[in-house]
Amino acid sequence: MTLLSVNVNKIAVLRNSRGGSEPDVVRAARTCLAAGAHGITVHPRxxxxxxxxxxxxxxxxxxxxxxxxxxxxxxxFAPPRAGYPGFLALCDEVRPAQATLVPDGDGQITSDHGFDFARDGERLRPLVAGLKAMGCRVSLFVDAGCEGLEQAAQLGADRIEIYTGPFAEAAARGEPAGALERCIGTARQARALGLGVNAGHDLSQDNLGRFLAAVPDVLEVSIGHALIGEALYAGLEATVRRYLDLLDAAAASRD
Structure with a gap:
């Protein structure tokens, strides 16, 4: 069965817009877990x-x-700065179960592309090794249809996370077939290389079922923006449970 990791970044966005401590990120995460979410995702920048x-x-x-x-x-690759110790240093301190490496920069509103392995592969190698020495499972953010997936496996990564933004955009236009095919191909290639498959970015209640019905062997989806937006109308606990129902339905359809 595919697991749900709820990304709580947007709770922090709302808190930071006003200052102070409300809404409380930990309380929101606790509510998600009480509703049955399998994990929590964060992306400190x-x-x-x-x-x-x-x-x-x-x-x-x-x-x-x-x-x-x-x-x-x-x-x-982002260097430390005031208040931010650096990604590897923070992972060394908190020892997350999974570290997902993403090539985003300050100018990006959100993550919008995966790694270029021809350019970044050798730079990633010692970082992947360092994270694995900390006991972290390592996942690399990739574009569907990307080149060089073999190198992701050679670097020692455990999983990839398929960037699903283009699929979500295509699904919203009513023409998801091409984007889905690229996701399917990347997932199959990853599995053949011994890599696990995660997925995330702009997955929602509207498109998650279609995605999981088509893309094989997705181990985990991390969902934040859509889930938190939907929770404004339906409530956080109810929204998490609705996503879990979708995952259950996808698993049952494969049995």
């Missing part, structure tokens, strides 16, 4: 636009207590 290092530390404590996984995403 050097600019501290949303999730901050102290949030990561608090969520690491929560997920350890709850016996669920914390997935920390981030750009391993």
């Amino acid at each position: 050097p600019d501290q636009r949303h999730i901050r290092p102290d949030d990561v530390r608090a969520l690491a404590q929560l997920t350890r207590m709850q016996g669920v996984e914390l997935n920390v995403e981030g750009n391993p």
